[in-house]
Amino acid sequence: MIEGTEGLFARTEEFPNSLAQARLAALVGLDDLIDRLAADAVALLDPTTIHAWSKAVHGKVIPAVSALEDRTPLFVFAGDVGVGKTEVAEVVGQVIATRADTDVTLYPLSLTARGRGAVGEMTTLLTRAFERISADFTRARRGDGIASSLGVLLIDEADALAQSRELAQMHHEDRAGVNALLRGIDGMRTDRLPVLTILCTNRLDALDPAVQRRAAAIEVFERPTLLQRVALLTRLLAGTKLSPADIHALASATGEATDRLYGYTYSDLRQRLVPEIVLAAYRQGVAVDSVIAHEVLLRTPPTRPFGVTAR
Secondary structure, eight states: OOTTOTTSBSOOEEESOHHHHHHHHTOTTOHHHHHHHHHHHHHHHOHHHHHHHHHHHHSSOOTHHHHHHTSEEEEEEEOSTTSSHHHHHHHHHHHHHHHHTSEEEEEEBOGGGGOSSOTTHHHHHHHHHHHHHHHHHTTOBOTTSOBSEEEEEEESSGGGTSBOTTOTTOOHHHHHHHHHHHHHHHHHHHTTOOEEEEEEESOGGGBOHHHHHHEEEEEEOOOOOHHHHHHHHHHHTTTSSOOHHHHHHHHHHTSOBTTBSOOOOHHIIIIIIHHHHHHHHHHHTSOOOHHHHHHHHHTOOOOOOTTOOOO
């Protein structure tokens, strides 16, 4: 291990594993998105897969493939709190591991990497983090170009590390941190390390333009649609006394309303509304039904989008 990298990552996780598979199954309504992101990640991290496709359908490796190979393996996930971006980032390695038929390691950058504001500290910590990943994956790509293992570097709340250097009030230390982040990402691309970087942010417009330009994909996560809310609530409330019609009505009530222009997030439904419905029924010693569900709904409003003030 590189000296001084202890504590830089919240925890590393190896994929595939059964816990990640269970978390993946709970992301109802996001299957297509996750499959697309995983397919794109494999193409970026293992060029032999895109070469095989091109030869199969075009009879040769077409020149356009080289443009793809020049892309930085960097995804940006943006959206409100609770829309599932961090959860997807934490488990997409499970799908990548299955598609690529190889081991994948997740490196979630710890909040300690932001340092305590001391001059040069953030830059040093970021540099050490990239050195650690480089040491782990320098020999991961074999002579035939196939990667023996893949990595995912996750940086949550990325706007705190990669905020735009165009801000006049930006501190010198913060500018240096953004530069260190860009150097690290560019260095992994130059060295052809099979590592995908995922930045999650609630404020896409706050990210430095240079970071956004490098991104192979910028995915904006939205609040769940009616169909997605129905699917999620159907799964979570299975076995209760709520009929399909009851669940559809509950899902409809968690969408936009006349007094608010936003619906419930995935987190609102999974971590607030449904658990409170269960507790309300438990406290009364009765089964979960539509009456209890709507009573709880009235006292469990959705999380406001970032930047929206209460009326």
